[in-house]
Amino acid sequence: MSVRSLESDLPICFSEVGIVTSGVAILDDISLTFSADAPTLLIGPNGSGKTTLLRAAMGLLPVSRGRITWGGREVSPPTRRAIMFQHPVMLRRSAAANIRYALAAAGVERAEREPRVVELLTLVGLEPLAHRPARRLSGGEQQRLSLARALARDPAVLFLDEPTASLDPAATKAIEDIVRAISARGIKVVMATHDLGEAKRLAGDIVLLHRGRIIESGPAERFFAAPAADDAKSFLAGELLI
Amino acid sequence: MPENASALHLVLTGDPALFAIVRLSLIVSISATFFAALIGVPLGSLIALTRFRGREPVIVVLNALMGLPPVVAGLAVYLMLSRSGPLGSWGLLFTPLAMVVAQTVLVTPIIAALTRQTIEDLWLEYRDELTAMNVGPLRRVRTLIWDARFSLLTALLAGFGRAAAEVGAIIIVGGNIQGFTRTMTTTIALETSKGNLPLAIGLGIVLITIVVLISALAWGARRAAERFSG
Ligand SMILES: Nc1ncnc2c1ncn2[C@@H]1O[C@H](COP(=O)(O)OP(=O)(O)O)[C@@H](O)[C@H]1O
Ligand SMILES: [Mg+2]
Numbered sequence: 001m002s003v004r005s006l007e008s009d010l011p012i013c014f015s016e017v018g019i020v021t022s023g024v025a026i027l028d029d030i031s032l033t034f035s036a037d038a039p040t041l042l043i044g045p046n047g048s049g050k051t052t053l054l055r056a057a058m059g060l061l062p063v064s065r066g067r068i069t070w071g072g073r074e075v076s077p078p079t080r081r082a083i084m085f086q087h088p089v090m091l092r093r094s095a096a097a098n099i100r101y102a103l104a105a106a107g108v109e110r111a112e113r114e115p116r117v118v119e120l121l122t123l124v125g126l127e128p129l130a131h132r133p134a135r136r137l138s139g140g141e142q143q144r145l146s147l148a149r150a151l152a153r154d155p156a157v158l159f160l161d162e163p164t165a166s167l168d169p170a171a172t173k174a175i176e177d178i179v180r181a182i183s184a185r186g187i188k189v190v191m192a193t194h195d196l197g198e199a200k201r202l203a204g205d206i207v208l209l210h211r212g213r214i215i216e217s218g219p220a221e222r223f224f225a226a227p228a229a230d231d232a233k234s235f236l237a238g239e240l241l242i
Numbered sequence: 243m244p245e246n247a248s249a250l251h252l253v254l255t256g257d258p259a260l261f262a263i264v265r266l267s268l269i270v271s272i273s274a275t276f277f278a279a280l281i282g283v284p285l286g287s288l289i290a291l292t293r294f295r296g297r298e299p300v301i302v303v304l305n306a307l308m309g310l311p312p313v314v315a316g317l318a319v320y321l322m323l324s325r326s327g328p329l330g331s332w333g334l335l336f337t338p339l340a341m342v343v344a345q346t347v348l349v350t351p352i353i354a355a356l357t358r359q360t361i362e363d364l365w366l367e368y369r370d371e372l373t374a375m376n377v378g379p380l381r382r383v384r385t386l387i388w389d390a391r392f393s394l395l396t397a398l399l400a401g402f403g404r405a406a407a408e409v410g411a412i413i414i415v416g417g418n419i420q421g422f423t424r425t426m427t428t429t430i431a432l433e434t435s436k437g438n439l440p441l442a443i444g445l446g447i448v449l450i451t452i453v454v455l456i457s458a459l460a461w462g463a464r465r466a467a468e469r470f471s472g
Binding site: 058060077078079082083085088089091092093101102104105106133135153 | 367368370372373375377385467469471
């Protein structure tokens with residue numbers, strides 16, 4: 001039974017964070033702040049370090065240099081954070097049972113679980129598939145179930161790692177609509193994407209990563225209207241960052 | 243083929259001597275599988291989920307012990323239980339219980355090694371999600387064992403199949419005493435050498451049937467796994 005922490009995880013601050021894995025620097029000199037407002041979108045080409053940054057912010061990866069703080073604390077169990085991985089893994093049970101499991105793991109009382117399961121499945125439009133084995137769902141349905149499972153933790157911060165990659169436009173729109181809805185509810189969304197259009201549609205703030213470094217970060221409006229860094233300009237112009 | 247005919251006759255008419263032997267064999271092998279599971283599943287899970295020095299050699303040895311020759315297992319248990327052995331005073335040698343012990347020794351590594359592999363594979367798959375859900379160690383183990391239940395059942399069936407079919411271990415520690423420690427395999431060995439083929443063949447038929455049944459159950463477990471978990 002986990003006890004809900006009353007302190008907020010926000011803001012999440014990275015100061016001069018470096019992450020080195022097997023001798024390779026994957027993130028270098030990352031300083032940024034995720035605060036409680038509109039979604040922050042992490043953009044950058046494949047391999048630029050988006051996944052690594054999200055995992056570190058979730059508290060799943062130790063940093064090699066610098067430090068990360070959650071609401072000012074250096075150690076914080078992920079009771080009010082949730083993540084939807086780039087390749088979500090469905091537990092071997094029904095869609096509803098996947099959510100029920102997340103609720104139990106989050107310490108939700110048994111009696112409160114069923115109504116929450118229905119509510120979450122409805123939110124992501126999977127009510128009719130509640131009893132389907134989760135691994136039999138389509139890619140888009142699995143993404144939505146994974147989103148519902150993350151929301152079951154009643155997070156203050158939600159990390160989404162390319163939740164719409166490899167989805168068709170309709171499925172992408174379904175996910176983006178849910179993201180907007182949960183953001184409107186006051187949940188901080190930090191989302192990685194390599195789709196510039198998606199970043200434009202959702203972002204309050206933008207962080208552009210390239211080779212493990214921040215090329216540019218700031219309010220989305222300014223970023224898209226007048227990027228400062230040369231690499232940001234060429235990225236926006238649709239050139240390949242290599 | 244008068245011998246085959248009388249063998250079938252023994253099976254189909256429910257010959258009491260034959261069925262007493264079949265019954266004892268099943269009791270011994272099922273008990274051994276039960277105790278082996280009791281030790282092997284927790285042991286395998288523990289090795290799968292912990293990191294300690296010398297872990298890899300332990301896994302290599304455990305995998306090797308899956309092929310432990312039954313006569314060696316029998317010999318080891320014999321040395322423990324024989325009058326001059328450390329447990330000699332228990333007086334277990336040449337009893338059904340001694341056979342259960344020997345088959346438990348034989349089957350435990352099979353169940354432990356298969357469990358280790360199964361749980362470790364599933365953990366690799368689930369690790370990120372369970373960690374992100376802040377799932378504690380106890381619930382973690384419960385989840386992995388439950389979600390791997392069909393594969394673990396297959397491991398138990400493999401262990402039982404091995405126990406039911408072996409002759410080397412139980413003949414050494416059981417002594418093949420008529421009406422007391424005779425099992426299907428030891429009786430087949432003895433009766434064949436005495437030339438009493440109908441009983442041997444009858445038991446052979448029963449044994450093959452059991453082996454096929456185990457395989458069918460394992461198949462069923464696979465199908466159930468697919469149906470329930472996709
Ligand atoms: N565990 C790891 N060991 C070694 N290299 C890694 C590891 N994880 C990621 N990398 C490397 O770090 C870089 C950034 O990876 P990642 O964070 O997944 O980028 P993105 O999500 O932007 O595609 C890639 O070059 C990747 O190969
Ligand atoms: Mg990634």
